[in-house]
Amino acid sequence: MGDFEQLVMLAVLHAGRNAYGARIWKEIQDRGGRSSSMGAVYTTLARLEEKGYLSSRVGEVDPERGGRPRRYYEVESPGGAALREALAATDRMRRGLDLGLAGPEWAGGTA
Amino acid sequence: MTRGGWTPGAVLRGLAKLLVPARLREEFLGDLIEEARKRGPVPGRLWFVAQLAVSAPALLRYRLSRVVHRRTGGVVMGLVIALVWIGADLVLAPRAFWVSMSLLVVLMNGLAAFFIRERTPFQLLAAVTLLSAVEALVAAGFFLFFEPARVLASPVTWTIAAGSFLLYLTVWLWSRRAHPEAWERWRQVAEDTGVLGFIAFRHIPRDLDRESAA
Numbered sequence: 001m002g003d004f005e006q007l008v009m010l011a012v013l014h015a016g017r018n019a020y021g022a023r024i025w026k027e028i029q030d031r032g033g034r035s036s037s038m039g040a041v042y043t044t045l046a047r048l049e050e051k052g053y054l055s056s057r058v059g060e061v062d063p064e065r066g067g068r069p070r071r072y073y074e075v076e077s078p079g080g081a082a083l084r085e086a087l088a089a090t091d092r093m094r095r096g097l098d099l100g101l102a103g104p105e106w107a108g109g110t111a
Numbered sequence: 112m113t114r115g116g117w118t119p120g121a122v123l124r125g126l127a128k129l130l131v132p133a134r135l136r137e138e139f140l141g142d143l144i145e146e147a148r149k150r151g152p153v154p155g156r157l158w159f160v161a162q163l164a165v166s167a168p169a170l171l172r173y174r175l176s177r178v179v180h181r182r183t184g185g186v187v188m189g190l191v192i193a194l195v196w197i198g199a200d201l202v203l204a205p206r207a208f209w210v211s212m213s214l215l216v217v218l219m220n221g222l223a224a225f226f227i228r229e230r231t232p233f234q235l236l237a238a239v240t241l242l243s244a245v246e247a248l249v250a251a252g253f254f255l256f257f258e259p260a261r262v263l264a265s266p267v268t269w270t271i272a273a274g275s276f277l278l279y280l281t282v283w284l285w286s287r288r289a290h291p292e293a294w295e296r297w298r299q300v301a302e303d304t305g306v307l308g309f310i311a312f313r314h315i316p317r318d319l320d321r322e323s324a325a
Contacts, residue, residue, distance in 0.1 A: 020138070021142040022142035038146075038162055039139075039168075040166065046134075064144075065144050069141065
């Protein structure tokens with residue numbers, strides 16, 4: 001699972017029952033501090049759904065959205081397992097290392 | 112708004128249709144509209160256009176990847192096999208008839224793969240193309256060494272023809288069982304356009320379909 005896919009999965013979990021495209025996009029911006037296009041979020045959601053990591057359902061039509069519905073996403077158990085494994089791998093790699101990333105020479109980088 | 116004119120709204124709708132896959136289009140545009148409205152009329156419109164523009168690379172990449180996986184892959188595979196096949200045809204028996212047969216079969220396979228929007232069973236495409244190639248090569252080989260009249264009169268020719276018929280039948284029947292949805296769409300394309308009748312459906316008796324419907 002890629003870096004951005006992990007962010008999207010975490011954003012879906014944070015958004016809970018209200019996890020639709022724009023909300024997930026805002027979660028990634030607000031919590032993750034990462035600027036991305038809505039198109040990138042949507043295509044990642046579609047890929048994760050194709051992998052069986054997410055499922056989606058179409059919600060009600062909303063006049064505020066030009067009469068268009070929302071699509072709500074939910075994490076499925078294979079997705080949860082894959083996310084847990086990806087996060088655990090990062091933790092294992094980090095464990096026991098003094099990364100020394102607190103210095104000023106690392107400040108301002110967005111990676 | 113001028114009817115049929117190039118208004119900004121019409122251009123944006125066209126752009127969105129081009130970029131966003133149909134399955135996600137309504138929800139994606141709904142999200143953009145919802146977020147744009149929060150920003151007020153003029154900034155909202157600018158934000159909408161800017162967001163569509165920055166989204167374009169990701170959306171295009173996604174659309175292209177789907178095209179490659181679901182459609183063009185089949186055509187490319189058909190063409191690669193065809194090149195080998197046509198080359199062999201030309202070496203063994205430089206007869207325009209056989210080359211045109213090869214091209215026709217490849218065109219039919221490619222068209223079917225292109226029109227079927229579901230995941231195409233590529234194994235089936237490869238198998239049919241390969242079987243057609245073997246059939247054409249064997250026939251071309253016979254015509255190279257023997258008189259056409261003797262070839263047509265020979266029991267070997269008819270044994271090979273019957274064998275290839277059985278092989279086609281097996282492959283197509285297997286495909287119907289293994290990929291029922293793709294099969295249905297494939298058949299629909301064949302019925303609508305008549306392009307596939309040549310290679311496979313001439314081999315399958317109509318009553319087989321009637322049996323499965325019953």
